[in-house]
Amino acid sequence: MERRPRENIYNLPNILTVVRLASIPLVLICLSFRGKWGSFLAAMFFGLAFVTDILDGFFARRYGAVTVVGKFLDPLADKILVSVTMIMLIPLDRIPAWMVIVIIAREMAVTGLRGIAISEGIVIQASGLGKYKTVFQSVALVGLCLHYTFFNINFQHVGMFFLWVALVFTVWSGLDYLRKFRSVFSL
Numbered sequence: 001m002e003r004r005p006r007e008n009i010y011n012l013p014n015i016l017t018v019v020r021l022a023s024i025p026l027v028l029i030c031l032s033f034r035g036k037w038g039s040f041l042a043a044m045f046f047g048l049a050f051v052t053d054i055l056d057g058f059f060a061r062r063y064g065a066v067t068v069v070g071k072f073l074d075p076l077a078d079k080i081l082v083s084v085t086m087i088m089l090i091p092l093d094r095i096p097a098w099m100v101i102v103i104i105a106r107e108m109a110v111t112g113l114r115g116i117a118i119s120e121g122i123v124i125q126a127s128g129l130g131k132y133k134t135v136f137q138s139v140a141l142v143g144l145c146l147h148y149t150f151f152n153i154n155f156q157h158v159g160m161f162f163l164w165v166a167l168v169f170t171v172w173s174g175l176d177y178l179r180k181f182r183s184v185f186s187l
Contacts, residue, residue, distance in 0.1 A: 013060035014070050016052040020077045023049040024084060027145070031088045036148045042085075043145035043155075049081055050138040078134070079107050085141050094144045094156060099167055103137070106174040113181045124180050129173035136166035 023045050030042035056074060060066045083104050089095040110130075117124045143159025 011060075011067065011070075012063075013056040014067060014073065016056035016059070017070060017073045017077050020049045020052045020056075020081060021073070023052075024081055027081070027085055028088055031085075031092065031145065036150075039145055039147045040150075043142045046081070046085060046138075046145050047142050050142070053078055053134075053138075075111075079111070082137060082141065083107070085145070089141075089144055092147075094147055094159070095163065099163060102167065103170050106170050110174060110177045113177055117181060117184060120185075122184055124177065124184065127173055127176050127180075129169055129176055133166055133169035133173050136162050136169055140166050 026045040027042050027049070030038045030045060032038070053074070056070070060070060086095055086100045086103065090097050090100060114124055140159045140162035143155045143162060146155035146159070148155060
């Protein structure tokens with residue numbers, strides 16, 4: 001087996017990914033406090049984590065700082081952040097459990113399909129649908145974390161609107177991955 005040259009894993013994109021992972025407990029702690037302040041802080045930390053996701057991808061591509069560690073940690077951080085935030089919102093009655101189940105099941109299925117493909121040396125690229133899903137999901141979760149009315153805007157309603165849109169893209173992109181997988185493996 002040929003050994004790859006050693007990568008510098010201590011680069012800005014990977015540091016941003018670690019910051020995103022570190023923000024997860026902050027979101028959870030803030031959501032455990034009842035009232036507007038805890039919700040506001042949870043939304044702020046979640047929003048900042050989402051911004052680090054955008055920035056780490058930008059810097060990785062712009063400066064050629066894509067690493068194997070980053071390829072593993074970045075999607076893992078995203079999935080953990082979104083999943084634990086949604087799970088935490090269930091007992092707060094801010095998100096229906098069935099929606100969380102559909103979204104997390106899709107993530108697990110797509111990750112499994114991509115893993116099978118990679119084990120066969122085939123890469124199934126992320127589609128634009130998945131990018132839309134991520135954006136709508138993140139905006140929805142900021143709104144659902146905020147939950148209360150600020151500036152005469154009911155953020156619970158805003159969050160649920162964007163979550164429904166995200167759910168459409170979640171199912172659509174999941175079916176798209178399944179289609180790509182089937183075409184590659186001719187099932």
